[in-house]
Amino acid sequence: GAGVSQSPSNKVTEKGKDVELRCDPISGHTALYWYRQRLGQGLEFLIYFQGNSAPDKSGLPSDRFSAERTGESVSTLTIQRTQQEDSAVYLCASSQGGSWTEAFFGQGTRLTVV
């Protein structure tokens, strides 16, 4: 596609439910990143996929968070048993190879846990 696409753009869920967020990276981009942006905060690194290498999961805040990526295409970020502190905008970015200078961000998914 022309840019990084994320869906849904907004999600409201009840505390305790599971949610799945989707990211479609730019075609041909081998690297994909997930970040979380809480209100008034900077971006927190969550996870990084690079080609067929093992993902860098060092930013995932708890075992309720997991992410998958199929080859060099779509990625899904799953949050199980959501809590109110999970409310944030979840941003996905992709880049060609590991070079950050070509990374592009999606518009984000705004998650609200009530």
Add this chain to the structure above:
Amino acid sequence: GEDVEQSLFLSVREGDSSVINCTYTDSSSTYLYWYKQEPGAGLQLLTYIFSNMDMKQDQRLTVLLNKKDKHLSLRIADTQTGDSAIYFCAEKGDKIIFGKGTRLHILP
């Protein structure tokens, strides 16, 4: 741990220069970046500087890097209303660390 600090707000009169400052802690950073986030939009890479440079100019944007003090600044010349946004500083070490963002407000 790694950290990036920015002031949260800056107000500038239209036509003046804006200077947004950032400090970081990771001395092994290879790249430093400035991103712009407009309301309802994703993050847009504005410019970046490699850690062995001390200045980079791109049209109205000037980036200054003081590696010794771990201080990065972004100067926007002739600030316009379209420059109103949140500006994020970021550093690349093992991973990319972002600051909290500086909200730039343009006064008429």
